[in-house]
Amino acid sequence: MEAQVTNVAEIPGKPPLQQSRFIRVLRAVLRKKTAVFGGFVLGLFVLIAILAPVLAPHDPGQQNLKLRLAPPIGLGLENASIEYPLGNDNLGRDVFSRLIVGSRVSLVVGVITVVLTTLLGSMLGAMAGYYRGNFDNAVMRLVDIWMAFPDILLAIAFAAALGPGLFNLIVALALTNWVVYCRVVRAEVLVLREQEYVMAVRSLGGSNMRIIMLHILPNVLSSILVIATLQFGTVIVTEASMSFLGISVQSSVPTWGGMLADGREFMRQAWWLATFPGIAISIVVLGANLLGDGLRDALDPRL
Amino acid sequence: MQYLVRRLFLTIPVLLGVSIIIFSIIQIIPGDPIQYMFSGTGASPEQREAMRHSLGLDRPLPVQYINYVFNAIRGDFGQSIQFNQPVSKVILERMPATIEFSITSLFIALIVAFPAGIIASVKRNSIIDYMVMTGATLGISLPTFWVGILLIMLVAVNLHWLPSFGRISYEVHLERVTGFYLIDSLLTWNIPAFKDALIHLILPSLTLGIAMSTFITRLVRSSMLEEIGKDYVRTARAKGLPEKTVLIHHVLSNALIPVITLIGLKFGALLSGTVVAEVIFAWPGIGRLVIQSIYSRDYPVVQGVILFFTLIYLTINIVTDALYVLVDPRIGHV
Numbered sequence: 001m002e003a004q005v006t007n008v009a010e011i012p013g014k015p016p017l018q019q020s021r022f023i024r025v026l027r028a029v030l031r032k033k034t035a036v037f038g039g040f041v042l043g044l045f046v047l048i049a050i051l052a053p054v055l056a057p058h059d060p061g062q063q064n065l066k067l068r069l070a071p072p073i074g075l076g077l078e079n080a081s082i083e084y085p086l087g088n089d090n091l092g093r094d095v096f097s098r099l100i101v102g103s104r105v106s107l108v109v110g111v112i113t114v115v116l117t118t119l120l121g122s123m124l125g126a127m128a129g130y131y132r133g134n135f136d137n138a139v140m141r142l143v144d145i146w147m148a149f150p151d152i153l154l155a156i157a158f159a160a161a162l163g164p165g166l167f168n169l170i171v172a173l174a175l176t177n178w179v180v181y182c183r184v185v186r187a188e189v190l191v192l193r194e195q196e197y198v199m200a201v202r203s204l205g206g207s208n209m210r211i212i213m214l215h216i217l218p219n220v221l222s223s224i225l226v227i228a229t230l231q232f233g234t235v236i237v238t239e240a241s242m243s244f245l246g247i248s249v250q251s252s253v254p255t256w257g258g259m260l261a262d263g264r265e266f267m268r269q270a271w272w273l274a275t276f277p278g279i280a281i282s283i284v285v286l287g288a289n290l291l292g293d294g295l296r297d298a299l300d301p302r303l
Numbered sequence: 304m305q306y307l308v309r310r311l312f313l314t315i316p317v318l319l320g321v322s323i324i325i326f327s328i329i330q331i332i333p334g335d336p337i338q339y340m341f342s343g344t345g346a347s348p349e350q351r352e353a354m355r356h357s358l359g360l361d362r363p364l365p366v367q368y369i370n371y372v373f374n375a376i377r378g379d380f381g382q383s384i385q386f387n388q389p390v391s392k393v394i395l396e397r398m399p400a401t402i403e404f405s406i407t408s409l410f411i412a413l414i415v416a417f418p419a420g421i422i423a424s425v426k427r428n429s430i431i432d433y434m435v436m437t438g439a440t441l442g443i444s445l446p447t448f449w450v451g452i453l454l455i456m457l458v459a460v461n462l463h464w465l466p467s468f469g470r471i472s473y474e475v476h477l478e479r480v481t482g483f484y485l486i487d488s489l490l491t492w493n494i495p496a497f498k499d500a501l502i503h504l505i506l507p508s509l510t511l512g513i514a515m516s517t518f519i520t521r522l523v524r525s526s527m528l529e530e531i532g533k534d535y536v537r538t539a540r541a542k543g544l545p546e547k548t549v550l551i552h553h554v555l556s557n558a559l560i561p562v563i564t565l566i567g568l569k570f571g572a573l574l575s576g577t578v579v580a581e582v583i584f585a586w587p588g589i590g591r592l593v594i595q596s597i598y599s600r601d602y603p604v605v606q607g608v609i610l611f612f613t614l615i616y617l618t619i620n621i622v623t624d625a626l627y628v629l630v631d632p633r634i635g636h637v
Binding site for chain 2: 141142144145147148149150151152153154156157158160161162163233237240241244245246247260263264267268271274275277278281282283285286289290293
């Protein structure tokens with residue numbers, strides 16, 4: 001919580017200052033054990049998702065009806081086998097392998113959606129805050145309208161309109177989530193545009209685009225980073241909810257939400273089917289939240 | 304008052320915007336509702352076109368939209384394809400279920416979050432504080448629908464303590480008055496039905512309530528902490544007021560302002576929670592209705608429900624603003 005960050009008036013664009021600030025922030029984040037833990041969890045998740053084909057002991061789609069609803073090991077239940085540590089689903093597929101491979105959809109959707117929303121929301125927000133006037137008004141009314149939608153319904157409506165598929169799912173989530181970035185960035189830019197250094201660049205003949213891209217946005221970056229980290233978790237939960245409701249990628253691709261939906265059908269006989277995917281989602285989201293909280297404390301105590 | 308009236312007028316463009324966006328999204332959705340309506344009926348192309356014409360689906364889109372808005376103002380949101388009833392009737396029938404469910408969830412959230420948040424802030428950095436904050440952080444990371452499934456598995460399937468789906472047992476008879484089962488059962492003095500409806504509410508409300516409480520707890524704590532550090536609190540303590548009076552009358556009443564606003568602003572997200580929770584608990588409300596309608600391409604209902612949710616959200620925001628004015632009289636005069 002110590003105020004490592006002096007304030008926004010710190011002269012931007014100067015490499016030495018930026019670097020030292022980066023190191024200071026990194027130190028502050030590393031000092032928070034929870035944030036380090038969050039970062040570790042997210043790193044592990046990314047690694048598992050990337051290495052999924054190597055790590056998964058079985059083909060996630062391979063059915064084996066002899067092993068139908070076989071329980072996980074360690075509980076002293078019959079039919080448990082060390083080869084299938086988390087048990088098997090209703091089609092005899094390996095839950096452990098499906099869990100590993102299922103992380104890929106979550107990761108891809110989470111990362112790409114966050115990148116897209118960041119770009120879309122921050123650009124709109126920065127331009128609205130910088131140019132003010134009619135453009136600002138139009139963007140802010142759009143934000144008002146977007147805020148009035150229940151998020152998941154909007155995402156579902158977009159997904160239904162675009163049709164199934166990974167890419168369409170990402171577009172639907174991006175179109176739903178850009179508003180947060182837009183609001184925060186606009187609010188910060190409104191302050192930044194009045195700073196003297198901006199006037200200095202302008203008087204040197206810097207174009208508006210140059211000012212926004214090189215001199216204003218870098219100063220908003222810390223806020224964007226905090227929101228993006230926290231949003232990563234939200235997006236993964238929304239994706240899982242949509243997969244759970246069956247409005248997502250094709251059902252042949254294992255997803256955590258889809259596994260939960262399948263497991264729900266068998267919760268009387270096989271509680272593990274609906275338990276493990278939920279634990280996986282919760283751990284990743286917890287990681288994102290802890291890292292996001294840590295970054296917020298280090299970068300911007302006001303947020 | 305003037306302020307509230309102005310706020311009321313400001314919601315009209317937002318509603319229009321929402322309706323344009325929803326209308327456009329629905330137009331992009333692949334699949335022809337007429338095709339769906341007549342699938343398997345063997346209707347001739349002429350009959351299909353006649354139906355298309357009678358529903359106005361052959362007119363240019365802007366005309367369709369304007370017709371939609373004018374009809375909506377009169378309370379006519381079109382005809383549901385799957386139920387063959389007016390959309391407004393379909394929605395109004397299911398609305399009390401959703402409202403009853405949201406209110407009980409919010410109630411659970413508040414009775415958990417306020418004491419937890421207040422104690423955590425007063426005993427800052429104590430073990431209790433850490434426990435509350437850890438609980439809140441963990442809770443915020445749990446997907447609502449998974450918590451619901453876990454509760455069903457644990458409490459309903461394994462322990463058989465509570466029912467896991469529906470609003471009331473089949474064998475219990477309840478006369479419909481308002482559609483709010485708790486109120487209806489009391490109005491008709493039907494105590495068994497009241498008990499039955501109440502136990503059906505517990506698991507769904509607990510699921511959504513937990514989700515809401517994590518967020519509200521953090522909010523109450525940080526808002527309390529901010530106020531506790533202020534000068535007037537020191538003054539109040541210095542003049543010898545008992546700590547309880549300082550905390551409740553001074554700190555809490557000021558800390559409430561941001562809490563109320565943010566709960567209002569977050570209500571959209573909370574409403575989203577009802578959609579998934581209603582599906583899990585087979586709760587016959589409008590959240591489950593909208594998902595069913597997407598599956599069966601009943602777009603007039605989808606359109607209607609989303610507009611309806613928006614309307615509730617905007618109303619809540621205005622109510623929040625009104626409360627804001629009540630809590631802090633300075634605001635109304637700005």
